[in-house]
Amino acid sequence: MAHAFTPSEKIMASATPQQHRRAIAVLAVLLTAMRAAAAAGGCEGDKFPAGRSYAHCAALPKLGARLHWTHDSKTGSLSVAFVARPAGAGGAGWVSWAINPTGDGMKGAQALVAFRASPAAPYAVNTYNITGYKPLGASSTAIAFRATDLAADAAAAGEVRLYGRLQLAPGTEVVNHIWQVGSAVTAGAPAKHAFDKDNLETKGKLALSGAALAPAPTPAAAAGAGGSSAAKGGSGGGAAPSGAKPSAAATAAAAPVLTLLALAAGFMATV
Numbered sequence: 001m002a003h004a005f006t007p008s009e010k011i012m013a014s015a016t017p018q019q020h021r022r023a024i025a026v027l028a029v030l031l032t033a034m035r036a037a038a039a040a041g042g043c044e045g046d047k048f049p050a051g052r053s054y055a056h057c058a059a060l061p062k063l064g065a066r067l068h069w070t071h072d073s074k075t076g077s078l079s080v081a082f083v084a085r086p087a088g089a090g091g092a093g094w095v096s097w098a099i100n101p102t103g104d105g106m107k108g109a110q111a112l113v114a115f116r117a118s119p120a121a122p123y124a125v126n127t128y129n130i131t132g133y134k135p136l137g138a139s140s141t142a143i144a145f146r147a148t149d150l151a152a153d154a155a156a157a158g159e160v161r162l163y164g165r166l167q168l169a170p171g172t173e174v175v176n177h178i179w180q181v182g183s184a185v186t187a188g189a190p191a192k193h194a195f196d197k198d199n200l201e202t203k204g205k206l207a208l209s210g211a212a213l214a215p216a217p218t219p220a221a222a223a224g225a226g227g228s229s230a231a232k233g234g235s236g237g238g239a240a241p242s243g244a245k246p247s248a249a250a251t252a253a254a255a256p257v258l259t260l261l262a263l264a265a266g267f268m269a270t271v
């Protein structure tokens with residue numbers, strides 16, 4: 001029985017080596033565009049110094065912050081890198097990421113705060129048990145989790161990267177997290193942050209497995225939550241996790257890329 005050629009088979013069968021080279025060049029350009037699109041919207045483009053790599057990342061819905069993490073559910077070890085731009089002019093100020101084991105707001109947050117005690121000092125990380133809207137001191141206070149490997153450095157574009165490892169209870173799967181940036185360090189202590197709308201919506205639930213959570217879970221439903229809606233920019237601060245698997249950012253980038261591929265197919269058919 002005779003084989004009916006599909007249109008693409010006809011193209012390939014009749015293409016000259018020159019047409020093949022041109023098609024390959026077009027595809028190379030498209031792949032580069034695809035990678036750039038995936039990096040732009042999310043967390044995939046973040047680079048870390050040698051020896052620091054993480055299984056998952058999420059572009060957080062407010063303040064342009066990103067979280068990268070590796071979690072060992074069996075031991076409870078959670079290694080994080082939080083990336084954000086301090087709010088002050090010229091990169092002055094501080095960045096902070098916290099887990100709140102007892103609530104979903106600032107009160108009760110067990111915070112890691114990265115800042116420079118003075119403009120000439122290196123970045124360092126303090127821990128703070130946030131008990132309310134009280135000024136923080138220059139020294140760490142004890143937090144509910146063993147915190148190790150605390151460090152911070154300046155990244156490109158005025159951003160600061162905060163690193164740390166927290167010992168959570170083994171088997172922890174979802175945490176309430178909260179993040180913040182401030183514009184000043186006064187007398188060696190992080191000064192209070194702005195109270196703009198965005199500063200007050202910097203919280204959410206983080207599924208440590210990297211799965212997406214349904215946006216804006218109600219406190220009652222949240223107790224055992226683990227939805228699966230794609231949550232990038234979702235209200236309520238549901239993070240848009242991603243990781244080694246196709247990320248939310250990459251998925252979002254896929255639609256325009258498919259259009260480009262369709263255009264390329266058309267282009268190849270005409271060369």
Ligand SMILES: *[C@@H]1O[C@H](CO)[C@@H](O)[C@H](O)[C@H]1NC(C)=O
Pocket residue numbers: 129130131142143144
């Ligand atoms: C944090 O502060 C609260 C309120 O003062 C206190 O109950 C709690 O024990 C503190 N946590 C740690 C780890 O010290």
